[in-house]
Amino acid sequence: MKIIICPDPAHVAVLAARLLADQVRGRPESVLGLATGRTMEAIYRRLVGTARADGVDFGAVTTFNLDEYVGLPGGHAQSYRHYMHAHLFAHVDLAPERTHVPDGAAPDADAEAAGYEARIAQAGGIDLQLLGLGENGHIGFNEPLSALASRTRVVTLAQATLAQNAGMFGGDPSRVPTRAITMGTGTILEARRTLMVVTGARKAAIAARAIEGPVSAAVPGSALQFHPDCLVLLDAAAASGLAQRDAIEWQMRHDPELVAIQPARSAGP
Numbered sequence: 001m002k003i004i005i006c007p008d009p010a011h012v013a014v015l016a017a018r019l020l021a022d023q024v025r026g027r028p029e030s031v032l033g034l035a036t037g038r039t040m041e042a043i044y045r046r047l048v049g050t051a052r053a054d055g056v057d058f059g060a061v062t063t064f065n066l067d068e069y070v071g072l073p074g075g076h077a078q079s080y081r082h083y084m085h086a087h088l089f090a091h092v093d094l095a096p097e098r099t100h101v102p103d104g105a106a107p108d109a110d111a112e113a114a115g116y117e118a119r120i121a122q123a124g125g126i127d128l129q130l131l132g133l134g135e136n137g138h139i140g141f142n143e144p145l146s147a148l149a150s151r152t153r154v155v156t157l158a159q160a161t162l163a164q165n166a167g168m169f170g171g172d173p174s175r176v177p178t179r180a181i182t183m184g185t186g187t188i189l190e191a192r193r194t195l196m197v198v199t200g201a202r203k204a205a206i207a208a209r210a211i212e213g214p215v216s217a218a219v220p221g222s223a224l225q226f227h228p229d230c231l232v233l234l235d236a237a238a239a240s241g242l243a244q245r246d247a248i249e250w251q252m253r254h255d256p257e258l259v260a261i262q263p264a265r266s267a268g269p
């Protein structure tokens with residue numbers, strides 16, 4: 001794992017968006033693995049801005065999202081297909097037929113999961129997989145104790161996830177669908193590059209377990225320690241539980257784009 005700690009989520013978003021844009025510029029026919037969640041919103045905002053300002057061509061890009069709630073059709077306001085449309089797909093020149101999100105309304109969710117896995121393989125596998133980290137350590141919707149070798153499948157969501165994601169459902173955990181289709185941890189590990197993004201003090205403890213703890217199905221994000229090309233971007237709050245943070249590299253100081261958004265220094269002694 002390579003770790004970069006930024007001072008705040010704004011810098012994290014700049015770096016993550018740049019990595020995605022550079023991937024597309026370097027390989028216009030890239031297959032991107034995409035994630036949803038609050039952490040990703042600033043990243044997609046920045047990526048859309050970069051695409052508009054500097055002209056990133058998504059015309060030949062293929063995307064595969066990590067997961068979708070079972071029971072929600074793509075047009076549902078809380079579906080991840082809808083999230084992706086709102087935050088990215090509607091704002092860049094991605095071909096709709098090349099954007100893939102599991103169909104949460106498929107009549108046979110197990111068959112949909114198996115077909116999704118096959119479509120990833122047919123596309124040649126994922127070049128760069130973007131990932132968030134759940135407060136309980138999940139990646140995608142691979143909840144604690146998911147097999148590290150798991151494939152795309154239907155899962156039951158943990159109570160902690162229902163609570164964490166309730167905000168999108170009017171704050172009521174009982175309205176969050178209890179099942180989802182998710183890429184497996186094993187599927188995720190097959191991506192050629194992985195980029196995990198973690199921000200906020202609430203994730204400090206789980207980030208430390210994922211990055212520095214033992215690799216364990218109890219913390220699915222820890223499986224990324226086995227990935228040969230994994231970059232983790234954290235803000236200072238999420239990194240505050242890391243034992244090794246003083247040794248970790250920064251790429252801030254001489255980077256004009258990052259220096260430009262340096263927050264103002266607080267007045268102090």
Ligand SMILES: O=P(O)(O)OC[C@H]1O[C@](O)(CO)[C@@H](O)[C@@H]1O
Nearest residue numbers: 036037038039132133134140141
């Ligand atoms: O960024 P958040 O909202 O904390 O979510 C963490 C992760 O959990 C998920 O909601 C489950 O896939 C992801 O979409 C996200 O990356």
